[in-house]
Amino acid sequence: MPTKISIQNIRKSFEADKGRLEVIADLKFEVNDGEFVAIVGPSGCGKTTLMNIMSGFLQPDSGAIVIDGRPRTKPNSKGILITQQGSVFPWLTVKQNLLFGLPDDLPNRDALADEYAALVGLKGFENNYPHELSGGMLKRAEIARALVVKPEILYMDEPFSALDALMSLRMQNELLRILAKEKHTVLLITHDVEEAIHVADRILVLSPRPARIQASFDVPFTHPRKLSSPQAQALRVAILKELGVEETV
């Protein structure tokens, strides 16, 4: 498969009270077209900074983000960022949110919005306002709004971390169901190793700050995955070990 995203020797530091704080040091990896890559790391290791750089909202001090062979410096609708907080506009209905990213002169934009609302299971809620929806439904709306503009890449920064454990698991399944219908390249940042094993094709482990790629694990299991299988548990233990957590199965 061709390379979709190439992260080339990214460095980033911030001005802090005690001199400069190096957050990301010489980080590099590649993501294939259609691949689902999860990035896990200890808290405060610079995961969100990395995501902001990859999605184009933040410039690295050096290095480059190359997408389809071309350097990318600004965010655009080819790669949509979904964050933990969420950003569904509360003053627009679900339908209006979905229409937001679609050009006004797109002939079938109305039907497209309905189609994606239905895809994520929000049929019948198109005319509701976000504050009338539950947390899980709000996430579905956010995913639908991202997908309706047909992005090539989804950047997901702890997308389900604000949900309760059960809802988080449900949304992971939903994401997999949707991605089975529409193939996308996905970069997921999470602190949840089980979530990463559940959804990703490959898992990268970041080192403590300054962040580097410390280890990479393929997840060769077919969907639907059983997290209780010995192989999955062994992978979990191996990843946790990389993160500095010793645990027996």
Next chain:
Amino acid sequence: MKRVNQALPSIVVIAVVVALWWALVVLADSVIFPTPWQVIQGTMELARDGTLWEHIGASLMRVGVGFGIAVAFAIPLGLWMGWVRGAFVTLNPLFQILRPISPIAWIPIAILWFGVGNASPIYLIFIASVFPMIVQTTAGVHTIEKRYLRAAENFGVPRAKLFLHVVIPATLPDIIVGMRIGLGVAWLVVVAAEMIALRSGLGYMIMDSRNAGNRYDLVVAGMIIIGLIGLMLDGIMRLLEGMKNVRWRYAH
């Protein structure tokens, strides 16, 4: 039934105040200060001969025009100052100096510039209500959460769409709060302005009733009517807060 139960304590308080007023007037054997009943009779008298409605109409017209001009001026200006940093830095200090000046202090200048017709109170209402609305609108733009602006940036929408679908609706709850404050101040000011130099309006009615024969029943009637209309105007503004696309800010 629940609404009645909620309103009950406030109705009791008002009834107690009116009863106390009545009792004190009777006990003091006052000839000038009216009883509640005399106030009601006075109000009926004015309502019957039509002058009451003329005064109310004149006051509301002045507030409507002055406040309307202020809204048309303050909201675009506030949005601009909120969005363009240079505009804010340049204009904000001036507005912050003008804002604390009581509209009453402007009365001599208003008379100098606009004479004693309708233009003076309209100008005073404008001056009184425009600054709170500018400040509130500007603050509204400044406090738009970054995640929403980033999402808009991510979808790469044109500037006009960004304004129409993100900046303005995100600021709308603050604009409405500003309008509520602005209209409240406008109502305060129109009455004060009419006391000075006009031949119509509720403020004039109060001063005229005193000057023309100590009709304190009409003075008090005017005051109560001002209070009730003020409450009604605020109620109208509160209806705006109930709109579905702004409720996200008020309802939790």
